Structures are given as structure tokens and as C-alpha cells.
Amino acid sequence: MFISVLELFKVGIGPSSSHTLGPMLAANNFVGQVGEYLQTHTHSQGLSLRCTLKGSLAYTGKGHATDRAVTLGLHSYTAKELAGQDIEALLDAIQQKETISIGDSQLVSFNPQQDIIFDRGVPLPQHPNGMVLDLLDVSGESLLSETFFSIGGGFICTLADIGEVVAPLKMRSASNYPYPFDSAKSMLQMSGKSGLSIAAMKQANELQQIGEEALLSGLDSIWEAMQTCIENGLNAEGTLPGGLDLTRRAKALHQQLFDDQQTATVNDWLCAYAMAVNEENAAGHMVVTAPTNGAAGVIPAVLYYLLTHENGSREQIREFLLTASAIGGIIKHNSSISGAEVGCQGEVGSAAAMAAAGLCAVRGGTTEQIENAAEIALEHHLGMTCDPVNGLVQVPCIERNGFGAIKAHAAASLAMHGSGEHFMPLDNCIAAMKQTGLEMSSKFKETSLGGLAVSVTEC
Secondary structure (H helix, E strand, O other), X not given: OOOOHHHHOOEEEOOOHHHHHHHHHHHHHHHHHHHHHHHHOOOOOOOEEEEEEEEHHHHHOOOOOHHHHHHHHHOOOOHHHHOOOOHHHHHHHHHOOOEEEEOOOEEEEOOHHHHEEEEXXXXXXXXXXXXXXXXXXXXXXXXXXXXXXXXXXXOEEEOOOHHHEEOOEEOOOHHHOOOOOOOHHHHHHHXXXXXXXXXXXXXXXXXXXXOHHHHHHHHHHHHHHHHHHHHHHHOOOOEXXXXXXXXXXXXXXXXHHHHOOXXXXXXXXXXXXXXXXXXXXXXXXXXXXXXXXXXXXXXXXXXXXXHHHOOOOHHHHHHHHHHHHHHHHHHHHHOOOOHHHHOHHHOHHHHHHHHHHHHHHHOOOOHHHHHHHHHHHHHOOOOOOEOOHHHOOOOOHHHHHHHHHHHHHHHHHHHHOOOOOOOOOHHHHHHHHHHHHHHOOHHHEOOXXXXXHHOOOOO
């Protein structure tokens, strides 16, 4: 099993990796398919595009900006190139056209208000985040159709591929990598046999795909984007979009802590940093999937605290990210990081486990202590639902990232005080998360049909 650290951590835009980044990528891919189709098929004017959102994408797509993401993707934009752009102005210009240019000259009609359908009927059986894209002729008949699934963290697969996807990764041959661990148990065994740390094994695997200079540069770019996101959030004021009229709080909180540092605790600082990131995510600005947008604040907050309060080094940041991605890959392989599949335990829970492992590693923890730290953090998120109010990644998501960072910090500390021996293995905890997610009602898995999402009291 192999998933690159540079795939798990991706620079993009908010508010959601599964509902924004994934659909944008799927739409972009479909435009490429349409271009290839039109090169070999001749059609008169009157062609149009249609996107049908299914399952969780239909229920919370409005709040998660899925329609906007699809529109941008169909116009050949990618999330990474949109980071830092004025997306509102771009969308205004796009929506006035009502056509998309395919290839050199072919114009295809597309009106987002009419041609994006939020189908709240029966979800597609393969995955709760489904979407069907069609190229239609003048009579409305489908000439080309593709079904995509947004499987968490900005990853997608097609209907043809989903049978080859394992929770939810399309597998790569393990024979190409020197340390192909696919579980915490095999990771512990390989580390013990080789004498290498988790980060060193992960780096050795990465170097089979990419040169060392490119890898280290990629890790540095990830951290620079995370740091920029925090600092943008700490300097931003105003009301978040979407209709809840929530006021940004990170800047004021951070200023209070800075003015009275003697009483400020690590928990306070972690909340300020995590909330800064997730306020930026809620605003649709640049964030890094870590491993998702909804959980994007946990890892940057723990890292930023390490850097600014504990004099962390560039080497420690790299070691942290490599270790965290190794844990994230195991979770993604054996369970899920998608809130629509397993609830928020798969998002903030996974992020906390990754952050705890990374922090434990840079503090000199053994492989056994690192595995223990990840297990502690994940264990205490089991059963956490994903029930965003109004389908927005705001309540409870913004504060929840702060608490995820706090749990990660506490888990790393607790593990460091132990020998690494513990009762519940990380693999068992991951299995419990998967089973809990399978048995969790769909009302609590990013549909906004239960929990806090239906508990708002009207004043």
C-alpha cells in the first residue's frame, strides 16, 4: 500500500475536500473526456452539459459549494491554481457566459442554475458521494456519461474503477517500495527489523516515486501553505459566508492571548491556530487537506505551536509531516477519512491521530510510542458524527478542529510518558472506527439530517 505525502496533503480551496475539491476534479476530468469525444464525433450546435449530484453531495452540496466547484471544474479550473484568486469575481464572469469552450472552438451550453441537479433520492450504492456528468445532444439524449465518486480528501474514482478501490484507494503494487506497510502492525515490525523511524521508512518509499530534492521541496511547500493559511486567518475579520452570520473569532482570540501570555495555555493557542485555518476554509480560501478540508486545522495548529512556541526546526516539520502521512495512509487504507462514509471520526479523528503521531515523533518518541499516540487520539474521537448546521463547514467544524488539536497534543504527551505498550492496538481502533461508521445512521454522515444540524432553536 502506498499513498504519497504529497497526495495526502494537497493545497486547494475551501470549504470541503469531498464536496468541493473532489467534484471540481471530477468535472475537470469530464471536460477532458468531452474534448476527446468531440475529436472523433461530429455534432451540430445544441450540445449541453448536465451534472447530477447524489447522496451527501446533494444534501449538503449547497452549503459545501459543490455547485460552484462543478462550475469551476467544467471551465477547466483546478483547486490548486485557484488558491489566492478572487473566486467570487471569477464565478460572476463565468456564470454570465452560459457556455463552455471545449477544445479549440466547440461551444457547449451550461447553466449552473438549471444544469446542476441536486438529486436527494436514493444514493448510488457504491458510495454516498456520487455524481453523474452527461454530455447531451439538442434533444436531451446523453451522448457521453461518466459517474464519479468523491471518496474523501479530494480523491475521486469512476464507476469503472470503484471495484478496484480499497477503502478508498486504488491499490498500487507493494513490490515497488522498500517498506510497504499497510497496517500499524506491519509498520511496527518493519521499523523494528530495519531500525528505521516511521519518517525514514516513509521517506524511503517516497524516493521510489520522486527525487529527494523534489520531495523535501514539496514538504516545505505544504508547510508554507499551512503557515500562510494560519496567518491569513489570524489577520482576518468579518462575517463568514453562508447565512449563519458567524463572526470570525480567531483574530480576536489570538490578540487576547498575545496581550496576556502569562495566563494563556497551550489549549488556548491551539484553538486560535486551528480556528484560524477553518475560518479560512469556511470562507472558501486556500487551505491544505490534512487529511481533509473539514479537518484542515488540526495538523497546522499543532505544527505552528511547535514552531512558534517550542522553536521547532524545518527538519522537525518534515519529520512530522512524513510521520503524520504514514498514519493517515494506514487509516485511509483500512477505513476512511470521508465524513460522508464514517462521520467526523474519520476527519477530525484521523487528523488528530496523524498530528499526535507527528508530534510524538519529533519529540523523540519510539515507533511504539508514536503508534500509541495515534491510537489514543483516534480512540477518543470514535463515534463522532458529521452533522454540519445548514450544510456549512462552520458549526461545529471550526471549534471542533481546535479540540482535535488539543486531543492530539494530549495524546502525544501521554504516549511519551509511557513505554509504548498499551492495551488497544491502533489497527483495532481503526477497525472500530470503520465498523462504527458503517453502523452510523446516514443522518449523521454529512447529510445535515440529524444531530446539531436539526437542533438549532429559532429565537
